[in-house]
Amino acid sequence: MAKLKVPTGIQTQKVKPGTVQLIASGDLRLSANQVCWPAQLAMEQELTRAIEAEGHRVQRAHPYREEAGHGFIGSQKEGLEVFRRVDPDAPLIVAEAVWQYSHHVLPGLTTHRGPILTAANWSGTWPGLVGMLNLNGSLTKAGVEYSTLWSEDFRDAYFRRRLRQWLRTGRCSHQTDHVVPLRASRIGASARRLGEALARQLRAEKAILGVFDEGCMGMFNAIIPDDLLHATGVFKERLSQSALYYESTQVSEREARAVYRWLVKAGMRFHTGREEATDLTMGQILQQCRTYVAAVRLADDFGCAGIGIQYQQGLKDLLPASDLVEGILNNGDRPPVTSRDGKRVLFEGEPVPHFNEVDECSGLDALLTNRVQSALGQPVETTLHDLRWGDRDRSGTVEDYVWVLLISGSAPPAHFIGGWKGAEGFRQPPMYFPKGGSTLRGISKPGEIVWSRIFIEDHTLKMDLGRAKVIKLPRNETERRWQATTYQWPIMHAVTYGITRDQMMARHKANHIQVVYAGDAAAADQALAVKASLADALGMKVSLCGTRANGASWD
DSSP: OOOOOOOOOOOOOOOOTTEEEEEOBOOSSHHHHHHHHHHHHHHHHHHHHHHHHTTOEEEESSOOBTTTTBOSBOSHHHHHHHHTTSOTTSOEEEEESSOOOGGGTHHHHHTOOSOEEEEEESOSSSOHHHHHHHHHHHHHHHTOOOEEEEESSSOSHHHHHHHHHHHHHSOOOOOOTTEEEGGGSOOOHHHHHHHHHHHHHHHHHOEEEEEESSOGGGOGGGOOOHHHHHTTTEEEEEEOHHHHHHHHHTSOHHHHHHHHHHHHHHTOEEOOOSOTTTSOOHHHHHHHHHHHHHHHHHHHHTTOSEEEEOOTTTGGGTSOOSHHHHHHHTOSSOOOOBOTTSSOBTTTTSOOOBOGGGOHHHHHHHHHHHHHHHHHTOOOOEEEEEEEEEEEOTTSSOOSEEEEEEOSSOOOGGGBTTGGGGOEEOBOOTTTOTTOOBOOBOBBOSEEEEEEEEEEETTEEEEEEEEEEEOOOOHHHHHHHHHTSOTTSOEEEEEESSOOHHHHHHHOOSSEEEEEEESSHHHHHHHHHHHHHHHHHTTOEEEEESBOTTSOBOO
């Protein structure tokens, strides 16, 4: 009988007392990690100075790699290797100045016993805040305890006070008294009755979400466990992006050009050039038009109430980015698509709700939003945005704190000033999308909106809802905000009711936020109430955040 070799386990190196370990999760794309590294380095230097000022030492748990040109953890494989050297009992900071793939570090964080802090710089240049919120949502879903912090320069009193608290106790806290459980609020009997009726209908009839490959960019927080989704009456049709690619090859040149002509006639402007590597070309646009037709046909084939395309990995190496496709899908007024035999117009006059980056929490939210808005006779077009950044209005037009809600292109033109006439197409940044493709850019129109987010905590679906208004800023202020973030993407200037910047960051458990317009403030309050009741009747734990437009509380 062979002698068994019993593994001895991993021997980690213990750090000295008073030492804080630091790691940086990055992108999977080498080009993105290289371009964004200087911002990450500057952020780490500021954060390190703040920690050292409190009498602690910072030890980076993985080195800058000369051959790669950056110091990020660039894959799940690298993350596992890094955590084999991390002291599991010592304090650990995940520092983020860029978009990051949470699965690079999530496995190691799930077994880390020491205090965990996620930290981001308050900057729109690279989406570090978005990356941190994604990681926070993923840790929340995984049941991992953590604290979180953010700062413009890591010198402000708010940050320093909570950093000191975390260094001393292993935890830091934020004020979240703007959150009210639904059952403690008064939202009206009629809204509750409608929400409950919509819930009964959904559970009885059921619905399908088409998922073109699950788990985009390591967004663990964006995957709804099947048993939780099924309890709402919604089920996944698991589709492959390879099927979408194949179907796009079956769309004729004539059909693709018909979609393009429709967009141009509607008023959309495309900014094109000749260099495939850096410009938006006609070939890229026509391929996106083919993908749009293919997506609608596949949604019809499988009876999908909404679809989500992953696209960031795999598909980006085969096709131009799908953002133009997604924005068209989310709009009621869009190029008609017929069945393959030409006998039926598919989803005529309706959006085909699309959840960007196959975020299933946003997909379920979009489905519920569509039904609520339809029942109330309100606009049904909805989209997610990144909760990208925020700043005071430098033009002095408003005194409010104005959020920059931004996404890579899936916003519907119904949300834009001027509709299709306010829509523009720019090439996606080459460092993210080697095959290019047009974005669907515009400035969101002024109006009243409902924002929401479904997230997972304690193996339970939860929903936060709140109210906000979209405002119009002078063009030079809008340009400043675009230049400070991603110029090619659609932008929304949002002012939340009754919620400060820090309260929003402390509570939000996702990189994405769902938005939908209503006719006026009263209609938006009503839509929020019905949606909250619908989610509650489906078994979610619902919380209302902030206030109504007039400043009145929900309780």
